[in-house]
Amino acid sequence: MPQRTVLVCGASGFIGQEVVRTLTARGHRVLHGVRDPAAWQRDHPDAKAVAVDFSIPRSPAQWVSLLRGVEVVVNAVGLFRETPSQRFADVHARNPCALFEACSRIGVRRVVQISALGADEDADTAFHLSKRMADDCLLALPLEGVVLLPSLVFAPGGASTAMLISLACAPLVPLPAGGEQLIQPVHRQDLVDAVVELVEMAEPPPRRVPVVGPSAITLRAYLDALRSGLGLARALWLPLPRAVMNGVARLAGHSQRALLDEDSWRMLQRGNTASPATLTALLGRPPVGAARFTASLSDGDRAALRFQAVMAWSAPLWRASLTVLWFISGIVSLGLYPVEASLAMLHRVGVPPSLAPWALYGAALLDMALGVLTLLWPRRRLWLAQMALIVGYTLLITIGLPEQWLHPFAPIVKNLPVLAMLITLYTLEARP
Numbered sequence: 001m002p003q004r005t006v007l008v009c010g011a012s013g014f015i016g017q018e019v020v021r022t023l024t025a026r027g028h029r030v031l032h033g034v035r036d037p038a039a040w041q042r043d044h045p046d047a048k049a050v051a052v053d054f055s056i057p058r059s060p061a062q063w064v065s066l067l068r069g070v071e072v073v074v075n076a077v078g079l080f081r082e083t084p085s086q087r088f089a090d091v092h093a094r095n096p097c098a099l100f101e102a103c104s105r106i107g108v109r110r111v112v113q114i115s116a117l118g119a120d121e122d123a124d125t126a127f128h129l130s131k132r133m134a135d136d137c138l139l140a141l142p143l144e145g146v147v148l149l150p151s152l153v154f155a156p157g158g159a160s161t162a163m164l165i166s167l168a169c170a171p172l173v174p175l176p177a178g179g180e181q182l183i184q185p186v187h188r189q190d191l192v193d194a195v196v197e198l199v200e201m202a203e204p205p206p207r208r209v210p211v212v213g214p215s216a217i218t219l220r221a222y223l224d225a226l227r228s229g230l231g232l233a234r235a236l237w238l239p240l241p242r243a244v245m246n247g248v249a250r251l252a253g254h255s256q257r258a259l260l261d262e263d264s265w266r267m268l269q270r271g272n273t274a275s276p277a278t279l280t281a282l283l284g285r286p287p288v289g290a291a292r293f294t295a296s297l298s299d300g301d302r303a304a305l306r307f308q309a310v311m312a313w314s315a316p317l318w319r320a321s322l323t324v325l326w327f328i329s330g331i332v333s334l335g336l337y338p339v340e341a342s343l344a345m346l347h348r349v350g351v352p353p354s355l356a357p358w359a360l361y362g363a364a365l366l367d368m369a370l371g372v373l374t375l376l377w378p379r380r381r382l383w384l385a386q387m388a389l390i391v392g393y394t395l396l397i398t399i400g401l402p403e404q405w406l407h408p409f410a411p412i413v414k415n416l417p418v419l420a421m422l423i424t425l426y427t428l429e430a431r432p
Helices: 016-025 037-043 060-067 088-106 126-139 159-168 188-200 219-229 242-252 262-270 277-283 299-336 339-348 356-376 380-400 402-406 415-428
Strands: 005-009 029-034 048-051 072-075 110-114 144-150 173-176 208-211 237-240
Touching: 005 016, 016 029, 016 188, 029 037, 037 048, 060 088, 072 088, 072 188, 088 110, 088 126, 110 126, 110 188, 126 144, 126 262, 144 188, 159 173, 159 219, 159 299, 173 219, 188 208, 188 277, 208 277, 237 242, 242 262, 299 356, 299 415, 339 356, 356 380, 380 402, 380 415
Parallel strands: 005 029, 005 072, 029 048, 072 110, 110 144, 144 208, 173 237
Antiparallel strands: none
């Protein structure tokens, strides 16, 4: 097998990293195309890192120096949601087209473009249209260009896989519009193996390769397969009407962190299927089916996926619970609970009568402000502030109103699980 010099653009991504690892293990000389080569080199001292940032416009001439000596280019750069600094037009279309043109000029033998199933003549979302623009650009050039069209990719660590596993592991599994949408998920290793085959193939490659699982299944069946593969009991399903999903997608689209928006919802409704024949011929075997996606994982890896999935839906649930807790606490203190009784309790914990109304209404407004911040501004400092406040309240009540510890509704004892929730949220929240 001839050893090739391969530039992998997007080497830090969940697909690119696996492509780099496999190609390197097979003896190829791999250039790691990443946005920050210095940082990547520090974490991967054996890697040869080069600057590939598709968010910064570059002309074909500017790519040429990077391509000297390169025989094959693999483009694994992908962006599912736009940000102010990364736009589909740049990341998926303009810069890849400039790179492909430079490959043609300098004589790069082959380019493997990882696109997306649905980037075709029926494409109607910015994601698919931008992918199709780069695909058409590549296939129009006089070089061996091949476009891989993957369906949903199962890859532990990938954002879409994490989202679907978190849905599958929920105690009540939501089904968008009944979950009858047809998809054809593919295992990441099948996609990576297809890339490696195309890098090493001596004869001219096929022009387009749908990278899909062996057969089409419904979204509900896929979620059920994920749940079963992680060792969970049968699911309780919650069908969500299409009208509800339209509203959820519209609302979720306002968050940059959410994978769901109106475009992704439209892509899911369209379906995501194709014939696996070309991929089967390329691999020399059928692709792995969804029922076997977790079969290669160790018990520890499956347990880790279950834990991550549970935290993915439970942490927002805790935030919502804390928001309601702080709001109700503030509203009750403003007058739903007898004000005289509240003032009497403040007097018993040592607040002078002249300051008691200020303390009561100030604390009520503070509680409501914490509810707003919990909903809109979840940060480590906010969780610390809430922990400090709850500990302070608990100490004051323990000193001035110790009988509350023995109250049959356990209002003070309930502070302990709330503190546990806050400690967990603090631990999960990434440092700035």
